[in-house]
Amino acid sequence: MFSYFYPRIDLGIDLGTANTLIFVKGKGVLLNQPSIVTFDHVQRDIIAVGAESRAMMGKVHPELSTVRPIRDGVIADFDMTSGMLKRFIRMVVGPHKIPRNVVISLPNGVTDVEKRAVCAAIADMDARKVFLLSQPIAAAIGAGLNVKDSAGHMIVDIGGGTTQVAVISNSGIVVGETIKVAGDELTDCVIRYLKAQRRFLVGDRTGEEIKCRAGSVLPVPDIENFLARGRDLTIGKPRAIDLTPEEVRMA
Ligand SMILES: Nc1ncnc2c1ncn2[C@@H]1O[C@H](COP(=O)(O)OP(=O)(O)OP(=O)(O)O)[C@@H](O)[C@H]1O
Ligand SMILES: [Mg+2]
Structure with missing residues (x-):
């Protein structure tokens, strides 16, 4: 109601399956956080989003769930997606400012109804105008x-x-x-390989770290071995194993 008096800022948002980025005009990218939400599934209240939520992964009590509301480029849980997005926007603009013009790129599999709903959710924060931009065009502009x-x-x-x-x-x-094959699929390959061939269990986060630190498509000279921590399925105890880049590539 009093939004007229609040300073307004222009935003660019990349709502991704894995990460969400928010660009503030004149300031640059001020937010780059994983698209993850922790919520209370009895009340459906959001407890945490982004990096804070990722830190909680696998450690929350049974009443809470930590989820990625956008899976394979498709919105799996709309309420959580819009709740997460609003929180991210709030983190960037602060309590006493409101967005003015917002340009947002959404994953490709998002339906028209969902697109409208996302725009409505942003408009709900008193944004003046919301523009949709397709991801390839946004990527091209970003690449100069x-x-x-x-x-x-x-x-x-x-x-x-x-x-x-x-x-x-x-x-x-x-x-x-x-x-629908991208980075997460490669992470899953690493996890599946370790489980089947090495009888070694690692979570999503470790799997991703192994992929990023020791993975490559072609041999690269200066990649070092990676010491991965996980659970040895033959003895049932936590252990660390040394992985060579060759092995990760094979996975
Ligand atoms: N150095 C790296 N080496 C290999 N993979 C990486 C590296 N850094 C990030 N990734 C992978 O890139 C993926 C995330 O990319 P990005 O942030 O572009 O996705 P997104 O835009 O959120 O997803 P989408 O475009 O599908 O909606 C993850 O799977 C991550 O593991
Ligand atoms: Mg993307």
């Missing part, structure tokens, strides 16, 4: 390409849940394809 160019540019964006390939020209997507 001239998207208005009439020559074609090819964009390949490997995210957490989806990989998008698109050819763009004249500010639009000429041909585009989205597949």
Whole structure:
């Protein structure tokens, strides 16, 4: 009601399967947090979001759940997604400012109804205008390409849940394809490999760390071995094993 008196700021938001980023005009990227929510599933109250929520993963009591509300590029839990988004926006703008113009890119599998609902959720925070931008175009602008160019540019964006390939020209997507195989699938491969071949159990976080620290598609000379902590399934006790980059690549 008194929003007229509050200072307004312009935002750019990348709502991703794995990470959400918020850019503030004139200041840069002020938020880069995992798209994770911890909530009380009896009351459906959000307890924590982002990095705070990731730190709670696997450690919460039975009344709480820690989830990734966007899976494989599709919104799995709309209430949690919009609740998380609002909290992220609040973290960036602070209690006494409100968003003015907001540009947001959403995962490719989001339906039109969900797109409208996300826009409505942001408008609910008194934002003046909400614009949707497709991810390949946003990625192209981010990479410094001239998207208005009439020559074609090819964009390949490997995210957490989806990989998008698109050819763009004249500010639009000429041909585009989205597949549901991306970074998270590679993490799962590492986890499955360790379980099947080494009888060793690691969680999502360790699996991702192994992939990022020791993984590569082709041999790279200066990658070091990685000491992974997990549970040895043959003795049933926690242990650390040394993984070579070759082994991670094989996974
Ligand atoms: N150094 C790295 N090496 C390999 N993989 C990485 C590295 N850093 C991040 N990743 C992986 O990239 C993925 C996250 O990418 P990104 O933040 O672009 O996804 P997103 O935009 O949230 O997802 P989507 O585009 O599917 O909605 C994760 O699977 C993460 O493990
Ligand atoms: Mg993305």
